[in-house]
Amino acid sequence: MVSLEYAISKVLEHSKPLSHTEQVTLWESLGRALASDITSDINMPPFNKSAVDGYACRKDDLQSTLKVLEVIPAGQMPTKIVTAGTCSKIMTGAPLPDGADCVIMVEEVEDVNASEIHFTGKYSKPNIARFAEDTEVGDIVLSKGILIEPKHIAILAAVGASMVTVATKPRVSILITGDELVEPEIKPELSQIRNSNGHQLYAQVINAGAIPVYGGIVDDTKESTQTAIAQALEKSNIVVLTGGVSMGDFDYVPNVLKDLGVDIMFQTIAVQPGKPTLFGVKGDKLVFGLPGNPVSSLFQFDLLVQPAIKSMMGLSKPTKDILKMPLANDYKRKRAERLALVPARINNSGEVEPINYHGSAHIFALAKANAMVIVPLGVDFIKKGETVDVRQL
Numbered sequence: 001m002v003s004l005e006y007a008i009s010k011v012l013e014h015s016k017p018l019s020h021t022e023q024v025t026l027w028e029s030l031g032r033a034l035a036s037d038i039t040s041d042i043n044m045p046p047f048n049k050s051a052v053d054g055y056a057c058r059k060d061d062l063q064s065t066l067k068v069l070e071v072i073p074a075g076q077m078p079t080k081i082v083t084a085g086t087c088s089k090i091m092t093g094a095p096l097p098d099g100a101d102c103v104i105m106v107e108e109v110e111d112v113n114a115s116e117i118h119f120t121g122k123y124s125k126p127n128i129a130r131f132a133e134d135t136e137v138g139d140i141v142l143s144k145g146i147l148i149e150p151k152h153i154a155i156l157a158a159v160g161a162s163m164v165t166v167a168t169k170p171r172v173s174i175l176i177t178g179d180e181l182v183e184p185e186i187k188p189e190l191s192q193i194r195n196s197n198g199h200q201l202y203a204q205v206i207n208a209g210a211i212p213v214y215g216g217i218v219d220d221t222k223e224s225t226q227t228a229i230a231q232a233l234e235k236s237n238i239v240v241l242t243g244g245v246s247m248g249d250f251d252y253v254p255n256v257l258k259d260l261g262v263d264i265m266f267q268t269i270a271v272q273p274g275k276p277t278l279f280g281v282k283g284d285k286l287v288f289g290l291p292g293n294p295v296s297s298l299f300q301f302d303l304l305v306q307p308a309i310k311s312m313m314g315l316s317k318p319t320k321d322i323l324k325m326p327l328a329n330d331y332k333r334k335r336a337e338r339l340a341l342v343p344a345r346i347n348n349s350g351e352v353e354p355i356n357y358h359g360s361a362h363i364f365a366l367a368k369a370n371a372m373v374i375v376p377l378g379v380d381f382i383k384k385g386e387t388v389d390v391r392q393l
Contacts, residue, residue, distance in 0.1 A: 015311035032166035033313035056100035057087035145316030173232035243292035
């Protein structure tokens with residue numbers, strides 16, 4: 001049995017970025033991993049420009065009545081030079097006329113007559129965005145390894161990156177074991193349950209930025225399990241199974257993986273829920289055997305499989321941050337020989353509330369959860385208000 005920390009490090013050690021990249025359009029790049037640095041093809045701002053609506057003038061003339069030479073809208077170059085006793089009306093973003101060294105805000109000006117103004121405010125700053133103060137030609141504005149978000153789309157557009165080089169999405173095969181399972185459209189009989197894990201995992205794969213390959217429910221025989229895993233290894237970068245990894249009479253997965261040449265890195269983790277979690281490697285292919293209970297499956301995918309996907313996409317930060325938050329109420333548990341992952345909700349007061357749930361099969365408790373509290377091994381009681389480690393879901 002290994003620690004969760006060791007398990008995560010072992011997964012990341014074997015999760016290598018895929019070698020292939022692809023070019024997509026600007027809009028299609030959202031949510032993808034940037035595969036090459038983006039450099040600016042222009043200086044920003046490309047000229048000295050006004051940061052406010054107002055009047056471009058000389059600071060030395062602010063106590064005088066100023067003659068207005070012209071109006072400079074954004075997108076138009078000035079035609080007049082500002083000299084002593086003159087100014088030009090200017091809009092936000094418009095180029096600063098030669099001779100001007102400041103822009104006074106329109107709210108701090110009064111009209112003397114149709115062509116003259118007087119400054120009524122108190123000078124505080126020039127209100128000028130200087131040439132290339134944001135970035136220069138050749139500057140790296142986005143580094144490879146980031147997950148492209150809407151804020152990055154604006155930067156890509158600003159530097160003319162209409163086609164973006166992104167990492168190829170990993171393909172993730174999903175196999176579900178258990179003869180007791182039926183698909184959602186079938187009403188289960190007394191000895192059956194609906195397959196929730198397969199569809200939960202499908203959604204998690206999409207959410208992680210990969211391509212799900214749904215293999216369905218696999219018959220609980222060694223032959224069927226071996227055939228399904230072998231086919232999945234052929235067509236995917238990652239294979240995720242649920243069930244069949246414990247010590248029951250019908251849990252064939254570990255032996256089948258060994259027969260297929262998969263090197264098993266670990267088979268149990270000192271964590272609750274999720275103890276029977278397996279990780280194996282065959283060449284550059286990764287195999288995860290997750291527990292059959294849905295809460296365990298959800299958590300272990302989030303902790304182990306998602307970082308593997310992010311690493312294969314070349315993201316520089318494949319794991320989520322651990323937050324420090326105060327506990328909203330007392331927490332206690334009967335046994336503390338394993339690290340505990342407790343479904344929880346971050347409330348509006350900035351506290352985290354453990355959710356009352358009945359164990360790793362209690363899928364309905366997850367509807368209220370947006371985080372997990374990480375309770376260290378050996379800790380069986382935490383008092384309200386104490387700081388705990390929290391990981392958002």
